[in-house]
Amino acid sequence: MRLSKSFTKRLASSPLKEIGSLDNIFIERWFRSLKHEDLYLKDYQNVLELQVGIKHYVQFYNQRRYHQALNYKTPNQVFYADCNTFSGQGVNVA
Structure with missing residues (x-):
């Protein structure tokens, strides 16, 4: 409980602001596309495969989609x- 109160107090005094539902709408939509068009469809076996797959998806998303x-x-x-x-x-x- 003490950690939670301390953390809450630090957040209140920090320059961070509360994020509204529309603040990240574009990146949230991009992550949805990444998940539904790539991640959920492929069976990446390790982190390296995942990194390469995401790199290819970003190229596809920007260049051909x-x-x-x-x-x-x-x-x-x-x-x-x-x-x-x-x-x-x-x-x-x-």
């Missing part, structure tokens, strides 16, 4: 289009 919220473009397409708009010059993406 079309997003309804991005008008059916990939995040990379939107990002590099914005880079071209702001810089006024083309970006060569392999």
Whole structure:
């Protein structure tokens, strides 16, 4: 009980703020996609396989997965289009 009171007191005096339900909505949605599109479907046998699998999923998510919220473009397409708009010059993406 003492630890709990002490911890609560330290939290109250810390610069941390309480997180609302909408503060992490985008990352929560990303984790949901990761779990349902990759982790739950594959049987990773060890941490190394998991790390490689997540790396491949992130590449897929950013480079090949079309997003309804991005008008059916990939995040990379939107990002590099914005880079071209702001810089006024083309970006060569392999």
